[in-house]
Amino acid sequence: MSSAETLAPDARTERRAKKIAKHLTAFSEQHGGSADGVVEYVGRAATRIVLVGADGAWGDQVAPTYAVGRRAAELAGITLHDDFEGELGLKVRTGPYEWKRMAGIQLGG
Template sequence: MSSAETATPAATDARAERRAKRIAKNISSFAKQHGGTAEGVVEYVGRTATRIVMVGADGAWGDQVAPTYAVGQRAAELAGMKLHASFEGELALRVKTGAYEWKRMAGIQLGG
């Protein structure tokens, strides 16, 4: 039996909460560095990961990866991050991209 099979539900919940708190600290740090607030979305990446995309008050963006959707949502909640249903419209328009992103996007388009 693996340790995951022998773990009690309480132990699993405690581990998920610790992960959420660790990710929430990163989200809070990002928000503090970028205008004091962050908004974003929690998106499935696959069966084993979730991506939290954050947009700071200054338009900077970043992301964090959580092991599950529930942990991602809990981390955003603990950090006080306003969640949106999708990364579209007003939220997407607030993102400010720099020279690095434009150069990277051009390189991808040109096969580089």
């Protein structure tokens, strides 16, 4: 067995990733034609793909596993980062909704 065969995603992972990649690609197209992102563990049962579009809009998509999330991002052409700090965080554009929501959380709402 070659190393490429060892590293290739299995058929189930590939199917799930392709389905999620369609959503990631749609987000990219709606927000400037490209997106950056981070694949983060949420827990045993899920992984979160956090996206930042070229226009600064952000969103997320949940995948069942880290492998599926990472593969979906690769298929969608998302530029992946190791974490959501620094350069990637500075790209995020927040609007009135986010500011109101953050204030509500701080005030116990």
